[in-house]
Amino acid sequence: MQLSLQGIIPVPLREKVNAYQSGIWKNNLSFRKGEYIFIQAPSGTGKTTLIHILYGLRKDFEGIVKWNENILNSTDKETLAKLRTNNISVIFQDMRLFPELTTWENLEIKRLLTNTVTEQQVSEWLERLGIKDKKNSLGSTLSYGEQQRVAIIRALLQPFDWLLMDEPFSHLDHANIDKARALILEVVRKNNAGMILADLDENSHFPYTQTIIL
Amino acid sequence: MQKDILKKLLLRTQHRSRLWAALAALCTGTTLLLTSVLIWWNFNELLYGKNQNDALGSTYLIIGKKVTQQSMAIPGATRFSAQEISELSTAPQVQEVGIIGTNHFPVYATLGGELAFATDMPLECVPDKFIDNLPADWKWEPGNPTVPIIVSSQFLDIYNYVFAPSQGLPQLSESSVKLIVLNLTVGSAPNTEKFMARVVGFSGRIGSVLVPKSFIDYGNQKFGTPQASGAVSQLILKTADPSDTKFADYLKQHNYNTNTENLRWSKIRSIVEVVTSATGVLALLLMGIGTLVFILFIELTIARAQQSLTLLLQIGYGPQFVSRFMINRFLPMVIATVVVAMLLAIAGQAFVATTVTSQGLVLPYMPGWPVWVAMLISTMVLVLLVGRSISTAIKKQ
Numbered sequence: 001m002q003l004s005l006q007g008i009i010p011v012p013l014r015e016k017v018n019a020y021q022s023g024i025w026k027n028n029l030s031f032r033k034g035e036y037i038f039i040q041a042p043s044g045t046g047k048t049t050l051i052h053i054l055y056g057l058r059k060d061f062e063g064i065v066k067w068n069e070n071i072l073n074s075t076d077k078e079t080l081a082k083l084r085t086n087n088i089s090v091i092f093q094d095m096r097l098f099p100e101l102t103t104w105e106n107l108e109i110k111r112l113l114t115n116t117v118t119e120q121q122v123s124e125w126l127e128r129l130g131i132k133d134k135k136n137s138l139g140s141t142l143s144y145g146e147q148q149r150v151a152i153i154r155a156l157l158q159p160f161d162w163l164l165m166d167e168p169f170s171h172l173d174h175a176n177i178d179k180a181r182a183l184i185l186e187v188v189r190k191n192n193a194g195m196i197l198a199d200l201d202e203n204s205h206f207p208y209t210q211t212i213i214l
Numbered sequence: 215m216q217k218d219i220l221k222k223l224l225l226r227t228q229h230r231s232r233l234w235a236a237l238a239a240l241c242t243g244t245t246l247l248l249t250s251v252l253i254w255w256n257f258n259e260l261l262y263g264k265n266q267n268d269a270l271g272s273t274y275l276i277i278g279k280k281v282t283q284q285s286m287a288i289p290g291a292t293r294f295s296a297q298e299i300s301e302l303s304t305a306p307q308v309q310e311v312g313i314i315g316t317n318h319f320p321v322y323a324t325l326g327g328e329l330a331f332a333t334d335m336p337l338e339c340v341p342d343k344f345i346d347n348l349p350a351d352w353k354w355e356p357g358n359p360t361v362p363i364i365v366s367s368q369f370l371d372i373y374n375y376v377f378a379p380s381q382g383l384p385q386l387s388e389s390s391v392k393l394i395v396l397n398l399t400v401g402s403a404p405n406t407e408k409f410m411a412r413v414v415g416f417s418g419r420i421g422s423v424l425v426p427k428s429f430i431d432y433g434n435q436k437f438g439t440p441q442a443s444g445a446v447s448q449l450i451l452k453t454a455d456p457s458d459t460k461f462a463d464y465l466k467q468h469n470y471n472t473n474t475e476n477l478r479w480s481k482i483r484s485i486v487e488v489v490t491s492a493t494g495v496l497a498l499l500l501m502g503i504g505t506l507v508f509i510l511f512i513e514l515t516i517a518r519a520q521q522s523l524t525l526l527l528q529i530g531y532g533p534q535f536v537s538r539f540m541i542n543r544f545l546p547m548v549i550a551t552v553v554v555a556m557l558l559a560i561a562g563q564a565f566v567a568t569t570v571t572s573q574g575l576v577l578p579y580m581p582g583w584p585v586w587v588a589m590l591i592s593t594m595v596l597v598l599l600v601g602r603s604i605s606t607a608i609k610k611q
Contacts, residue, residue, distance in 0.1 A: 057528065077609070081532030096525055098223060105219050112216040113530050158530065 001087055001161035003054070003196075004030040007063035010049045014062075017046070023212035024050060026063075031194065033161050036206050039198040041214035047198040048093055050214065051166040054196065055090050056080045067162075085113055086159055093166040095151040099140035103131065103150050106139055111157040125153050129179055144171040152180050156187040163188055165197040169205070181205050220539050223522040225515060236507035237551055243501030244555035244592055250493035251588040252559055252581055256566060257486045259577055274344065274419050275456055276314065278448045280471045294446045298468075302449065306460040310452040315339040315430045318445075319437035322399040323411065335398070337363075339427040340420065344450050349414040354426040361398065362414040364424040365391070370416060388416055401437035420450070459484050505596060509603040512544055516607040523611050537605040544604065548596045556589050 006028050009017055017025040024039065025046070031037055041047035052058045053065060056072050065072040067083060075083070084090075097106050107122055126132040129149040134142060142150065148171045155163060163184070169177045185206060188195055195206065198214070278292060285291035294302075303311045317337040324332040342348055345364065354361050374385045396411040417424065453461060465472060516523065526536060559581050567577040 077527070078532050078534060081527065081530055081535075084528075084530035085532075096528065098522060098525060100222065100226070100522075101219060105222070108215055109219045109223075109526075110529055154529070 001033050001068050002030060002066075003162065003194075004028075004066040005063065006066075008050075008053065008065065009062040010046055010053065010058070011060045011062065013046045013049065016044075022214055024214050029212075031196070031210075033194050034192060035194045035210060036208045037194070037196045038203070038206070038208040038211045039196060039214050040202055040211060041198055041200065043200065045214045047200075047214060048166055051090065051093075051164050051196075051198055055088060055164055056083070087161045088164065089155045089158055089160040089162070090164040091151050091155045091166065091168045093170065095144075095147040097139040097142070097147055097150055097154075099138065101139055102136050103139070103142065103146075104135045106150055107154055107157060110154045114158050116159050117157045122153065122157065125156070125183060128183055129153065130176065145173075145176065148172060149176065149180060152184065156184065160191055161193050163193055163195045165195065167199050168197065177205070217539070220526075220536075221543075223526065224519040224536070224540065225543060226519065229511075229514075232507070232511050233547075236504060236511050237547060239500060239504030240508055240548070240596075241504075241551040241554050243497050243499075243504045244552055244589075245558050246493055246497035246500060247592060248555055248559040248581075248585055248588055249562065250490045250497055251585050252563060252566075253486060253493065254490045255582050255584045256563075256577055257483065259582065260575060275451045275453060275472050276420070276448055277451060277465065277470045277472045280469050290445065292447050294449060299446065299449065302451070305464045307453045307455050307458045308451050308461070309454055310343070312341045312344045312450040312452075313446050314448040314450055315427060315434075316447070317430055317433055318439050319400060319433045320402050321433075324397045324399070325394065326397075335423060337425045337430060337433075338420070338422045338448075339425055339430045340450050341427070344419070344452065345415075345417060345424070347415055347417070351414055352426060354429045356428075356432050360395075360410045360412055361425055361429050363396075363411050364415045364417050364420070365413050366421045366423070367416040367418050368421060369423075400433055405437065407436075459487075501592065505599055508544075508548070509600060512540070512600065512604055513607050516540070516604070516611075520611060523608065527611060533605070533608050533611075537601075537608045540604045540608065541601050544600055545597060548600055549593065552589060552593045552596065556585075559585055559589075 005024065007026055009025055013025075022045070039047065039050065041050075049058065053061050053072075056075065059073060067087065070079060070083060072080075098109070101109065103126070107126075111117055111119075111122060123132065126135060129152070131146050131149050134146055134150075137146075139147065139150070148168070152168060155165075165184075168184075169180060172180060184195075197206065197208075202211075279285070279294070281292055299311060299313070302308060315338065321335045321337055322332065323335040324330075342352065345352070349362065349364070352362055352364075370386070370388065370391060377383070378385050391413050394413065398409040398411050400407050400409060411425075455461070523536065527533065563577075563581045563585075564579050567579045570577050
């Protein structure tokens with residue numbers, strides 16, 4: 001699945017975007033499946049806005065975003081849901097777990113959409129990221145670090161061509177970052193997928209094929 | 215598991231009392247709707263049903279033109295024209311029109327023996343198909359000395375219950391009356407002819423003395439007054455439903471007269487129509503309110519679960535999937551209310567059918583197809599409305 005961006009300008013950031021030369025905004029770009037893209041974005045340059053635009057959460061932008069032939073600007077909600085189920089997965093910066101569900105339920109609600117990952121595998125991943133003991137804790141009672149790890153696992157419970165990540169390790173220590181990074185890379189490779197990671201500072205979490213300054 | 219989690223997310227905050235109130239209103243509305251259809255159908259069943267409900271009166275009517283002060287002054291004003299007769303055959307509910315022929319010649323009947331009497335006798339004839347219990351020997355040809363007659367059963371009743379006791383005369387059974395032979399003198403002197411008349415049957419449908427049409431024709435031709443020949447002043451109608459208000463209106467509009475007792479059902483029918491339509495309107499109103507409250511309840515549930523719903527859509531759940539889940543949750547409730555209403559209608563019908571048996575009426579123990587159709591239509595409308603409101607509310611997210 002190919003991602004094409006043609007002259008994207010987020011409406012709320014128009015003035016700001018026009019004032020400097022961005023690697024993404026206003027440019028025509030295309031990324032092929034399997035590429036590992038790192039988008040380095042200082043605060044306030046629209047990192048989260050970009051991830052949300054790519055994931056189809058925002059429509060307040062100019063230009064065209066295309067996932068293969070699907071033009072996001074005019075894609076209906078059902079097609080978008082299918083893209084999100086089978087082709088594009090996301091790790092939100094603000095995690096977005098259901099506070100009223102337990103860790104396990106938060107993962108099951110995603111896993112049962114496609115049933116491509118087994119329960120046993122989910123248990124293993126919980127163990128690997130060190131949150132197995134939080135299996136039955138409510139989302140609202142988890143720490144940010146725990147929530148982030150649940151959000152990471154949740155993003156991996158579906159088939160995908162692209163994994164979008166918005167500061168995925170912001171609440172994790174180095175040891176946990178390593179564990180999470182290894183798990184993500186393993187699953188991305190298994191899916192032959194590409195990734196787009198947006199973060200504040202330069203990093204070497206993944207073997208990026210391209211780094212773009214936003 | 216998936217359903218349990220979705221239930222936890224989307225249906226967590228429910229106000230049970232509101233739900234029950236909405237369902238109760240919906241159920242009452244549906245029951246009333248089915249009841250109004252049931253009343254209407256039962257009344258129709260009494261009139262047209264396969265079961266014989268003779269208690270509801272004959273479907274044969276005799277009509278004539280009303281004699282008024284004006285018509286008294288105009289000779290022949292109460293006669294039917296050929297056009298009026300053909301118009302009547304296309305009038306509402308009328309299936310067949312028969313001309314009642316009358317004698318335009320004098321008939322003098324005498325009887326000797328203990329029951330001796332002498333009287334002028336008006337005779338009438340109707341087409342054979344309008345006679346109930348047509349006797350086997352119901353024919354007459356010129357030259358036959360004996361004329362068969364059919365007498366209104368009311369005549370025999372009047373004789374047996376009123377006349378005979380007051381005169382000290384013996385009461386007569388139908389078969390003994392059939393043994394009596396009357397002497398008829400037809401025509402005015404000196405041009406007269408004598409016949410014997412024998413009662414061959416009784417009719418509850420016609421209130422006079424009937425003879426075969428051939429006899430009336432013969433007499434009218436031979437002894438009748440020429441200006442009166444061919445005049446029709448009474449008609450017999452076979453009607454599908456004499457209680458139809460349209461039929462009653464037609465008669466009234468044309469100033470036709472009939473035994474009002476025969477039309478008594480038309481009054482009851484209009485009452486039934488008023489009751490049915492009033493119940494129907496009330497039912498639709500209640501159903502409307504019930505549906506509205508129910509839909510508002512669903513919309514409120516969806517609005518309360520808005521955050522979870524948004525997040526569900528964000529992690530890949532399609533609006534259709536979520537709508538289906540909500541529809542599967544709420545539709546059984548709608549269907550249950552309709553089923554309860556239908557069960558009540560079935561119980562009501564069984565009760566009515568049992569009750570009317572004691573009045574000599576027969577009604578089916580199960581509601582007929584109009585009630586089932588009403589149930590199906592109301593179910594379909596409800597399912598459609600609820601389904602649409604759910605998908606619309608979810609698409610708005």
